[in-house]
Amino acid sequence: MTREDLLARLGQLLAERRADDGPLGVMLVRLQRLREFRIAHGFAASERMAAAVRELIGEVLRPGDELHQIDGGEFAVLLPRLRDRNHALLAGNRVLRIFQSPVRLGQREMPASTTIGVSVAPDHGDDAETLLRRAEIAHGVALRGQERCAMYADGTDTALIPYELLRDAITGNRLEVHLQPILQLDSGTLFGAESLARWHDPERGAIPPCEFIPLAEDTGLITELTRWSLHSSLRHIAQARRHAPDLGLSLNLSPRVFGQRDIVPQIMSSLEIWGVPPQAVTLEVTETALMEDPALSLRLLERLRWEGFHISIDDFGSGYSSLAYLKQFPATELKIDRAFVTDLQRDPRSQQLVQSIIDLGHHLRMGVLAEGVEDEPTLELLTRMGCDRAQGYFIQKPQPASDFISTLDRQVA
CATH class of the missing domain: 3.20.20.450 (EAL domain)
Known part of the structure; x- marks a missing residue:
């Protein structure tokens, strides 16, 4: 799924969401050091690792949660009808716990590490672009902190740079x-x-x-x-x-x-x-x-x-x-x-x-x-x-x- 497809699907869920449905969570999950794994073990092995990670994430989600693979070792999880915003953070920590043990690839066990950023509608935004950007900001906080799962905090937009802004600056030669x-x-x-x-x-x-x-x-x-x-x-x-x-x-x-x-x-x-x-x-x-x-x-x-x-x-x-x-x-x-x-x-x-x-x-x-x-x-x-x-x-x-x-x-x- 491309980022554009993800934004379209998230926008659809937001449009369908009713006031009594509860918060809608967005969770970005990234498998760390996949590039190094690919170099060490080959492209086919890295593909198997990404597939195994996707399967493990799917096992801890609720029925109705949506798991989308954006690229290689990058995944987006859409969490409709949450009890509250902390429910999304609990979901993120459940995902983290499954990678405390190595991932089995055939007859081998390989360590894997993930980092997770979470945002929640309507607390952190009511449109797809804002929610995804703020999940990205939260992911940056997780990467730089001791906790590998972080929720977006109000006021951090100015401190952290959105992915799309930097991407456009590079590709636009700015x-x-x-x-x-x-x-x-x-x-x-x-x-x-x-x-x-x-x-x-x-x-x-x-x-x-x-x-x-x-x-x-x-x-x-x-x-x-x-x-x-x-x-x-x-x-x-x-x-x-x-x-x-x-x-x-x-x-x-x-x-x-x-x-x-x-x-x-x-x-x-x-x-x-x-x-x-x-x-x-x-x-x-x-x-x-x-x-x-x-x-x-x-x-x-x-x-x-x-x-x-x-x-x-x-x-x-x-x-x-x-x-x-x-x-x-x-x-x-x-x-x-x-x-x-x-x-x-x-x-x-x-x-x-x-x-x-x-x-x-x-x-x-x-x-x-x-x-x-x-x-x-x-x-x-x-x-x-x-x-x-x-x-x-x-x-x-x-x-x-x-x-x-x-x-x-x-x-x-």
Whole structure:
């Protein structure tokens, strides 16, 4: 069933609902990490897993409840004639409990995890679009909280971004690329720029990446966002390299795309379209992301490194990787977490940690970049400590790509 079909069916139930029927619940259920399961066990196994999950959900529903599979491991449950709004939350918790035990697939038992968002009419809306959007918002709360089943709470619309709004912004090319310069410290020259996605919605204003990127990762929109980011960033950096031929590009890579079989060909195709060599591109992956699935991360990064890309371990020092894994990952750069850089002038222990990271990186033949440089004394101290590169507001804030390119043009002229 498509989302349009679901909206039509929900609208029909709302139109047929009488005042004495009781509340109508909408429950979004998503099977987590299905993409990783597909990579590990194959497409057929993932289809069997989704079918088994659908069957298990159906077993705990009431007669008259409607279960619809929207996509892969995503399901919508329509709950007519509830006693009250808490009745919908109880239904969600019943679904959660059935996945406390592994799911049986033939002769094998496989663990499964779900997250659930719930909204209820008329309390949370009286039209299909609003109810589904608010169930989506509740699902986002469940993903980010300790409870894996959440009901929509009044007033959270402004805090969480609707799925449809982000989807339309990506497909409608309404996001922007901003570029932040990266400085080579020993020479004081421009080394490259980091590409950062920015979103300004006409009604909501500026929406920070810390809100829309997790939503993209949680809902599967990260695939479309990555494709947009690749093409848009490479288009701008190709133009910038006409003024500065050695300019490099740093681009963040979400762990949610690691399992895509076509991610490397997709990146290579984008490079070919815009005429940017892989040696000019540094792909940044957070330390924590690498450790979500070290084996998968290692395979992907080795292939990307073989193609000629540079690999940066972002936010280094904030995660939990071991030196054993650090030795295995084919990284070319350590990027020091801004939390250590911000305190560099005031905290001797931060100085010791930063110096240790710089020394570690150099011993492993990696470059070291410090982010979050906000004043001149910090920049000078990092230079004396032997740090290779730096970025931060003191050097320059992220700016629209067109402004960045115009600045390069004036410098060359």
